[in-house]
Amino acid sequence: MATSVKMDEETKSRLEELQxxxxxxxxxxxxxxxxxxxxxxxxxxxxxxxxxSFRERTVPLSDEEIETFNQGTFDSGTETDEDDIDQLVYEEDHL
Incomplete structure (x- = not known):
């Protein structure tokens, strides 16, 4: 059973272009x-x-959203590099 779908001219035009x-x-x-x-x-x-995609969100985040996110972060004072992360993630002897 076929049903008609209403769309604006721009969408119809893009569909026709794809066709x-x-x-x-x-x-x-x-x-x-x-x-x-x-x-x-x-x-x-x-x-x-x-x-x-239908949510009312903006990407990238607004300055206010970035500030809100960053309020939950802190500097531990410890420098971490890739080797430290690899050791923690991939080596079993740290458990």
Whole structure:
């Protein structure tokens, strides 16, 4: 059962451009329904990434958000380099 989908002109235009590119690259003519089905079924983004894309967030973080994050950090006074981290993560004798 087919259902119509309403979209703005820009989205429709991008869909048509993608249709044309598929025809040019593969020689195969696809319907917008086939194309939308393929996009939804084989999307590269995970479900959580799709859901997150609709959240009202800004990336990168605002200065205020960065400041809030940094308030929870502190300098321990100990310098750590890659070798220290590798030893802690990969060597068993520290346990």
């Amino acid at each position: 044309a590119e598929i025809k040019l690259e593969t020689g195969r003519k696809v319907t917008q329904q086939e194309l939308l089905d393929r996009i939804v079924t084989h999307a590269l983004a995970t479900r959580s990434e799709v859901v997150d």
